[in-house]
Amino acid sequence: MLLTSSLIAMAITQVAIVATTVYLHRSLSHRALRLSTPVELCFRTILWLTTGIRRQEWVGIHRLHHAYTDVEGDPHSPVIEGYWKIQLLNVVYYRRAAKQKEAIQRYTRDLPIDWLDRNVFSRSLVGLAIGIALLVFLFGPEMGALIALLHLCFYLSLSAAVNAVGHTFGKRPFENLATNNQWLALLTFGEGLHNNHHELPTSAKLATKRSQIDPGWYLIAILRRLRLAKVRTLKRDWQPT
Ligand SMILES: [Zn+2]
Numbered sequence: 188m189l190l191t192s193s194l195i196a197m198a199i200t201q202v203a204i205v206a207t208t209v210y211l212h213r214s215l216s217h218r219a220l221r222l223s224t225p226v227e228l229c230f231r232t233i234l235w236l237t238t239g240i241r242r243q244e245w246v247g248i249h250r251l252h253h254a255y256t257d258v259e260g261d262p263h264s265p266v267i268e269g270y271w272k273i274q275l276l277n278v279v280y281y282r283r284a285a286k287q288k289e290a291i292q293r294y295t296r297d298l299p300i301d302w303l304d305r306n307v308f309s310r311s312l313v314g315l316a317i318g319i320a321l322l323v324f325l326f327g328p329e330m331g332a333l334i335a336l337l338h339l340c341f342y343l344s345l346s347a348a349v350n351a352v353g354h355t356f357g358k359r360p361f362e363n364l365a366t367n368n369q370w371l372a373l374l375t376f377g378e379g380l381h382n383n384h385h386e387l388p389t390s391a392k393l394a395t396k397r398s399q400i401d402p403g404w405y406l407i408a409i410l411r412r413l414r415l416a417k418v419r420t421l422k423r424d425w426q427p428t
């Protein structure tokens with residue numbers, strides 16, 4: 188049961204990571220691409236059921252990370268806090284940063300709270316409860332609870348690794364403090380190419396060389412072909428107003 192549950196949990200985690208990197212990160216935080224309304228709604232629903240993340244919070248905290256990378260004000264810097272604190276407690280730092288309501292508001296003026304945010308997607312616990320109920324319905328109470336727990340561990344560990352490993356270990360082809368780790372990029376739909384990302388934050392594609400693999404970009408390429416996504420080319424990174 189453990190192996191099957193782990194495989195199912197990892198599959199759910201990967202779906203949540205796709206929604207995080209393509210929608211929350213590349214599309215909303217950096218405006219690197221524009222998604223069609225049905226795809227956006229699909230990603231919002233996935234995030235609600237699998238993570239309970241509120242999009243304004245995630246985007247605001249992430250933009251703070253880019254504005255104050257590895258200096259005071261960075262919500263989750265392993266250079267300041269140490270690698271293990273971010274790898275193990277990233278979610279605690281995230282929750283702490285989420286309390287900076289004013290800063291988050293200032294950094295997300297282009298992302299107003301809409302009707303769906305207010306009435307559905309801001310209710311994180313409801314989303315997670317429905318997600319867990321679905322798992323229990325499909326796999327029974329024991330296995331459903333185990334899958335939910337494993338998914339929580341996988342998602343939190345991989346998200347933390349992008350922030351912790353991605354600013355500590357790996358290659359730095361560009362002159363910034365973030366690092367590239369191809370193994371992490373394979374587990375996080377491209378997010379492990381973090382040095383590239385800090386150099387070119389508005390690029391929808393995180394790979395900069397033919398030898399680098401960014402699975403998130405492959406999905407974006409498919410969405411483009413289906414006319415469900417438009418990749419933008421911006422000269423400047425997003426700036427707070
Ligand atoms: Zn970073």
Ligand SMILES: [Zn+2]
Nearest residue numbers: 216249253388
């Ligand atoms: Zn970013």
